[in-house]
Amino acid sequence: GQQLNQSPQSMFIQEGEDVSMNCTSSSIFNTWLWYKQDPGEGPVLLIALYKAGELTSNGRLTAQFGITRKDSFLNISASIPSDVGIYFCAGQGRNAGGTSYGKLTFGQGTILTVHP
């Protein structure tokens, strides 16, 4: 099946630093999503990207859908302690008939630790 490689696996940063993480795929996706998971909770959607080349921001978060449709990155600017958590990328493809299907393929996650 489709696979996503997400890097880095973990990051330890100081409060105020910028963060960058990315995902690459062996195949094309039509939608890229970025989720954040707080300890003891389920993932929550941060940003959704629907078009190759698209750059979207949500507050201090910025994500881009790669031109090749095989990659995406997420940047967090001026990190704060509440940014701590696991960040997941996820991709959604289309079936052979060209219809979007709901299956999401997730990356392995990036564990972010922010030191005050």
Next chain:
Amino acid sequence: EAQVTQNPRYLITVTGKKLTVTCSQNMNHEYMSWYRQDPGLGLRQIYYSMNVEVTDKGDVPEGYKVSRKEKRNFPLILESPSPNQTSLYFCASSLSQGYTEAFFGQGTRLTVV
């Protein structure tokens, strides 16, 4: 409040003892799915359902069953749990098959001894 509710949140069981993890959503979503989360592997889809009475296998369906008799409920059944099914399980729902935003439950941490 729009939500996906899973029960139980924590479960310890013994090998071979059948169990069911319930999932319910109150958003009238058509699409529901189950994922398991394991360290270093991210979330992997177990089963999904595009609507009532329509279910299909995800990436790791072995050892699991599901049913979708009502739109709001999508239980996950482990007929004969084994230790390799020890994991953190998430139920998710979205508006329809092609709608990307998935809402996740809070998770069920299952330990099989």
